[in-house]
Amino acid sequence: MPIDVIMPSLGFDMKEGTLSRWLVKEGERVEKGQAIAEIETEKATVEIEAAVSGAITRIAVEAGRTVPVGTVIGTIGAAGEKAPEKKAPPPASPDSGAPAEAPPAEAPPAASAAPPAPEAPSEKPPAAPPAAEPAPAGERVKASPVARKKAEESGIDLSGVKGSGPGGRILERDVEAAIAAEGTAAPAAPPAADSAAPAVQAGETVALNRIRQATARRMVESKTTAPHFYVTVEIDMDEATRMREQLNRIAPADGKVSVNDFVVAAAARALARYPSLNASWRDGSVEIHPRVNIGIAVALEDGLITPVLRDADGKTLKAIAAESKALAERARSGKLRPEDVGFGTFTVSNLGMFDVDEFTAIINPPEAAILAVGAVVRRPVAAGDGVRVAAVMKATLSVDHRVADGAQAGRFLQELRKLLENPVNLLTG
Amino acid sequence: MALKTYRDAVREALREEMARDPNVIILGEEVGVWGGTYAVTRGLHEEFGAKRVIDTPIAEAAIVGAAVGAAMGGLRPVAELMTVNFSLVAMDQIVNSAAKIRYMFGGQAKVPLVIRTPAGWGQLAATHSQFFEAWFAHVPGLTVVMPATPYDAKGLLKSAIRSENPVMFIEHFRLYGVKGEVPDGEYTLPIGVSEVKRAGKDVTIVTYSRMLHTSLAAAETLSKDGIECEVVDLRTLRPLDMRAVYESVKKTHRALIVEEDWTTLGMGAEIAARIGRDRFDDLDAPVERLGQVEVPMPYAKNLEEMMFPDEKLVIDRVKTMLA
Numbered sequence: 001m002p003i004d005v006i007m008p009s010l011g012f013d014m015k016e017g018t019l020s021r022w023l024v025k026e027g028e029r030v031e032k033g034q035a036i037a038e039i040e041t042e043k044a045t046v047e048i049e050a051a052v053s054g055a056i057t058r059i060a061v062e063a064g065r066t067v068p069v070g071t072v073i074g075t076i077g078a079a080g081e082k083a084p085e086k087k088a089p090p091p092a093s094p095d096s097g098a099p100a101e102a103p104p105a106e107a108p109p110a111a112s113a114a115p116p117a118p119e120a121p122s123e124k125p126p127a128a129p130p131a132a133e134p135a136p137a138g139e140r141v142k143a144s145p146v147a148r149k150k151a152e153e154s155g156i157d158l159s160g161v162k163g164s165g166p167g168g169r170i171l172e173r174d175v176e177a178a179i180a181a182e183g184t185a186a187p188a189a190p191p192a193a194d195s196a197a198p199a200v201q202a203g204e205t206v207a208l209n210r211i212r213q214a215t216a217r218r219m220v221e222s223k224t225t226a227p228h229f230y231v232t233v234e235i236d237m238d239e240a241t242r243m244r245e246q247l248n249r250i251a252p253a254d255g256k257v258s259v260n261d262f263v264v265a266a267a268a269r270a271l272a273r274y275p276s277l278n279a280s281w282r283d284g285s286v287e288i289h290p291r292v293n294i295g296i297a298v299a300l301e302d303g304l305i306t307p308v309l310r311d312a313d314g315k316t317l318k319a320i321a322a323e324s325k326a327l328a329e330r331a332r333s334g335k336l337r338p339e340d341v342g343f344g345t346f347t348v349s350n351l352g353m354f355d356v357d358e359f360t361a362i363i364n365p366p367e368a369a370i371l372a373v374g375a376v377v378r379r380p381v382a383a384g385d386g387v388r389v390a391a392v393m394k395a396t397l398s399v400d401h402r403v404a405d406g407a408q409a410g411r412f413l414q415e416l417r418k419l420l421e422n423p424v425n426l427l428t429g
Numbered sequence: 430m431a432l433k434t435y436r437d438a439v440r441e442a443l444r445e446e447m448a449r450d451p452n453v454i455i456l457g458e459e460v461g462v463w464g465g466t467y468a469v470t471r472g473l474h475e476e477f478g479a480k481r482v483i484d485t486p487i488a489e490a491a492i493v494g495a496a497v498g499a500a501m502g503g504l505r506p507v508a509e510l511m512t513v514n515f516s517l518v519a520m521d522q523i524v525n526s527a528a529k530i531r532y533m534f535g536g537q538a539k540v541p542l543v544i545r546t547p548a549g550w551g552q553l554a555a556t557h558s559q560f561f562e563a564w565f566a567h568v569p570g571l572t573v574v575m576p577a578t579p580y581d582a583k584g585l586l587k588s589a590i591r592s593e594n595p596v597m598f599i600e601h602f603r604l605y606g607v608k609g610e611v612p613d614g615e616y617t618l619p620i621g622v623s624e625v626k627r628a629g630k631d632v633t634i635v636t637y638s639r640m641l642h643t644s645l646a647a648a649e650t651l652s653k654d655g656i657e658c659e660v661v662d663l664r665t666l667r668p669l670d671m672r673a674v675y676e677s678v679k680k681t682h683r684a685l686i687v688e689e690d691w692t693t694l695g696m697g698a699e700i701a702a703r704i705g706r707d708r709f710d711d712l713d714a715p716v717e718r719l720g721q722v723e724v725p726m727p728y729a730k731n732l733e734e735m736m737f738p739d740e741k742l743v744i745d746r747v748k749t750m751l752a
Contacts, residue, residue, distance in 0.1 A: 144713040146682045165714070166752070172682055172713045 002077040003052050007061075008039065009069040018066040019073055022059060023047070029055050030076065032157045033213060037073065049217070053157060054078055143170035150175045153342055155214070212303050222365045226281065226400040230360045231409045233417055237376045237391040240423040247317075254325070260296070260350045261321040263373050263395070265426040266419035267348055268292045268312035268320075274412045278345045280366040281402045295344035295364060296324055298331040306364060307331050308344040317426045352376060358394035368403035371416075372396045393420075430610040438579035438611045439469050439545075439600065442586035443507065445615065447477050450505060453590060456483040457492055457509030457545075466511050467547060467605055489515045493522035493544065497595075500542040501530065505590060510546040513599060514557050527595040528570030542595045543586070548689075549602030549639070550733060555725035558733075560690035562638075565597045566667040566699075572596040572620060573666040577641035579609035581664055584618030592620065601639045621668040625677065629657035632747050633677040635700055636687040637663040640738065644687050647743035658747060666696055671703050678704055682713035683750050687738050692720035714750050719743060 007017050018040040030036055035047035036056065057077035061067055141158045143151070147170045151158045154175070161178045163170035222228075240262050248256045271278040271292045280287045292313040295306035307327040312320060330336045346368075349361045352375035361372035376393045383390075395416065399409045419425055433441070447453045455470060461484040464471030474482040485492050489510055496508040510516050516523060523544065531539045550558035566573045574589055574596055576582040582600070589596040626641060627648050634644045641662050648658035659677045663669065678684050684704050686697035697718040704716050719738040727733055 144682075145710045146713045149710040 002057060002075045003054070004072045005036065005048060005051070005074040005076060007067050007069050007071045007073055008048060016066050016068045019061050019063055021063045022074075024056050026056050026059050029053075033155060035213075047216075048073075049213075050076055052076055053159070141170065142168055143175075144172065146172045147175045151178075154179050215304055218365055219362050222363050226363050226365065226368075227402060228360075228363060228398050229401050229406065229409075230396055230398050231406065231413060232358060232394055232396040233413045235393050235395060235417045235420050236381070237393045237420065240420050241376060241391045243423050255318070255322065257317060257321040258324075259352060259376055259393070260348065260373070261317060261324055262420060262423060262426060263350065263371070264294050264296065264309065264312060264324065264348050265315070265317050265320050266416050266423075267346065267371055268294050268309075268315070269419055269426070270412050270415040271346055272313035273415050274408065276404050276408045277369045277397075277399065277412050279368045279403050280345075281368065281400055282366065286368075286403050289345040291345065293343050293345045295347035295367070296327060297347060297349040297361075298328050300332060305331050305336070305341070306344060306347055307336055307340045308342065310343070316428060317423075346370070348373065352393070358396055360396050361398050363398050363400055368400040369409070369412075370398045372398065430612050432608045433579050433611040434605065435579045435582050435600070435607045435609070436467065436469055436605040438583040438609075439586055440471065440473070441611070442583045442590070443470065443473060444476070446505075446507075446587055446590045447473065447481065450590075451481075452503065453505045453507065454481045454483065454499065455507045455509065456485050456496060458485055458487055458511050460484060460509050465509065467602065469545075469600075469605070470509070489519040490522055493519040493527065496542050496544070497522060497526045497530070497540055500527075500540045500595075501538045505541050505543075507543045507545055507590060510544060512553075512557055512602075513546045513548040513561050514559050516544070516546060516561065523565070523571070523595075523597070524568050528568050531594065532570060539593050540595045541593050543589045543592075543598050544595070545586075545598045545600065547600040547602050547605075549604075550726060550736075551602055552728060552730055552733060553726075554728045558726035560688075560721070562597075562599055562666055563690055563695045563699075565599075566669070566696065568667075570595070571667060573599065574620060574664065575599045575601075575638045575666055576664055577601075577604065577636075577638050577662055579607065579611045581618060581624075581662075583611055584616055585620060585664065587615075587617045588620050591617070596620070599638070604639055607642070618664075621665045621670050623661055623663045623665070623670040623673040625659060625673050626662045627658065627660040629659035629681065631656050631681055632658045632683045632685055632750055633674065633681045634658050634660045634685050634687055634743070634747075635663065635674050635697075636660065637666065637696070638689060640687045640689050643738060643740055644743055647740045647747070650740065651744055651747055656747060656751065663696075663700075669699065669703075671700070671707070674700065674704065675708050678708045679711050682711055683717075684712075685717045685719065685743070685746055685750060687743055688718070688720045689737055690720055691723050692718050693723060695720060717746055717750055719746055 007019070020038045020040040022037050024030055024036045030050040030053065032050055032053045034050045036050050037048045039048055054076040055078065056074060058075040060075070061071065061073040067073065142163060143158050144165065148158065150172060151161070156175055156178050158170055161170050161174050164174050165171040237259070240259070244257055244259065244262065251257065275288050278289050278292055280289065291311055294309045294312040296309060297304060297306050307330065309320060309323055309327065315323070327340055330340060344364065344367060347364045347370040349370060350373040351359055352373055356374050357377065358374040359372050361370045363370050372395070374394045376391050378389050378391050380387045381390045381392065395413065397409050397413055443455065447455070455473060459466055460470045461474040461479060461482045464474070470482065492508050492510065496506040499506045510519065527540050527542055548560045548562070562573055562575055565571050572589070572592065572594060574585050576585050586598060589598050627645055629648065634648065636644045641660065644658070644660050648660050651658055659681055661673045661677055674684070686700050688695060688697050690696065692698070697720060701716040701718060704712070719742060722736045726736060
């Protein structure tokens with residue numbers, strides 16, 4: 001069943017966009033998530049991804065044209081479908097009438113003019129039929145809500161997953177199996193993508209892994225939709241440094257507490273106190289989250305991932321340290337569990353280990369704020385009329401201005417500083 | 430901690446609250462000299478006298494009506510209805526008076542009233558073997574409490590008596606003899622807080638009152654097959670606290686509601702709807718319900734016993750949900 005590709009809206013004020021170029025040709029096969037076209041707006045150039053796997057059966061808007069948001073710019077159809085001609089051998093399928101499918105005609109997916117003989121079940125399953133969630137009519141993939149959610153989070157195409165539930169419903173365990181299979185048997189999916197890759201005409205391209213793709217997409221979304229503003233404070237870390245040394249002297253090797261753990265603990269408590277930053281912009285209103293789940297940005301070899309520490313506001317420093325360590329280890333070894341990701345309400349990003357003094361971070365949508373933390377450095381600071389050497393750290397908060405204002409950011413940072421400068425408060429849950 | 434029966438736990442709550450607050454009175458049929466049809470109020474008449482433990486005529490509308498008036502006048506009555514079946518006669522007093530007076534008088538009058546009444550069955554035939562908790566939980570203005578254990582019964586009844594608003598406190602004939610640990614002395618439990626009575630990861634069983642015990646027994650048996658059910662006891666039906674249920678469903682992705690009442694338009698329907706709305710993305714299977722067979726209660730013992738979810742039925746349903 002054909003899926004229309006439309007000119008997306010990348011911001012409230014976006015009325016039209018320019019299709020700068022197609023990355024695929026008519027008739028070419030695409031995988032779900034593959035970038036197929038570049039759109040230029042006033043703010044940025046972004047890639048449009050294929051919502052389903054299949055073939056580009058029609059390019060409706062040529063490169064260089066500017067069209068209103070919502071315009072159909074192309075169509076993705078079943079894998080075998082040839083572009084402009086009609087389907088070669090009309091399969092003797094028991095379709096209700098389904099006359100010549102006239103490819104260039106507008107076929108709204110809801111009407112589902114002629115779903116080509118659903119699946120050919122004897123075929124090997126990886127030749128994923130384009131049937132997918134977005135299409136409401138015809139062959140809807142039967143999957144439980146949690147399976148759908150999990151599949152979406154991990155980028156699994158449900159149409160390629162075999163369901164073991166009643167009536168073939170795809171269950172959580174089936175998606176987990178698919179995730180596991182993808183992790184171990186890497187070559188399973190790529191071939192199709194590879195065969196499509198050479199067709200991309202641009203000179204040198206590096207194929208993006210899934211994390212990179214997601215990062216790119218989400219950061220563009222964030223920067224193009226959330227109006228960021230930034231507030232920086234300098235925090236005296238003398239007391240926290242001292243306490244950390246004391247704690248780590250007596251802690252077992254695997255129980256060490258990092259500076260970041262202090263920051264996470266303080267941020268969580270400050271958020272509990274000032275929940276206006278523990279929020280999301282959602283459909284024109286502000287959703288304040290009841291729980292404080294802190295995402296911890298972890299750098300991987302080939303990308304960035306933010307596993308989430310749940311209910312961090314009620315956890316002791318020790319608990320935060322232990323959990324963060326476990327999360328980061330799982331992230332680095334690629335063994336994050338589904339419950340480790342998602343549902344973050346705020347992120348802490350720390351580049352202190354790279355001796356970065358300060359930086360600004362891009363908000364991780366749909367969160368409303370992110371805290372960027374630099375290194376703790378010893379430098380002279382004014383003390384009374386004299387000067388002393390203190391350990392200081394700079395923290396910069398990026399805030400979605402739709403959700404909160406400068407004063408709220410200021411109050412949060414004030415509280416954060418207060419907690420870090422009197423870190424004994426972080427020892428209790 | 431001492432092992433006490435549910436009956437003794439309820440009596441202990443009544444005695445402690447009567448000793449603590451002279452405004453607490455008890456009224457109902459046979460609650461005084463006779464000590465209550467289910468022996469819950471035994472001894473209280475002797476201890477607190479006929480002015481505070483009042484035997485009434487067989488007239489439920491009058492019992493609740495008088496209790497509502499007494500509550501408005503400053504007392505804290507605990508009215509006993511011999512069975513929840515007799516509440517039908519007093520429905521106007523409960524639904525139209527007790528539940529609404531505070532609202533309709535703009536807060537100038539309040540009704541700190543507890544109506545204690547057992548539901549249940551035991552060869553009492555169709556008109557004496559019913560569960561109307563869903564009827565009461567349907568009404569804004571009423572609090573509905575249905576504890577399953579002696580510990581919860583004592584703590585919640587004390588809170589109910591101290592509440593400024595009318596509480597339907599529904600006990601269960603067949604729970605009166607159930608024993609459990611009840612600490613000596615004063616403690617109260619918050620109304621409107623559910624509790625996880627057994628931790629598990631595979632299926633969430635949501636239940637209350639006697640079905641808690643059936644569910645726990647089933648969970649125990651299932652555990653031998655490696656299936657771990659989390660059992661959430663609602664304890665209070667209005668206000669309905671779904672937090673523990675939601676947390677659990679997030680973990681197990683499956684929910685089975687086990688109730689003793691008829692299922693159609695019952696508590697399970699409400700709970701299922703809320704899970705569907707608020708935890709849709711966490712589900713891996715449709716929310717399931719088990720309840721009483723939807724016919725009037727037969728008198729014959731063997732037929733009566735076939736009416737309710739038992740351990741086997743719960744086990745079978747859980748296994749189906751995991752298939």
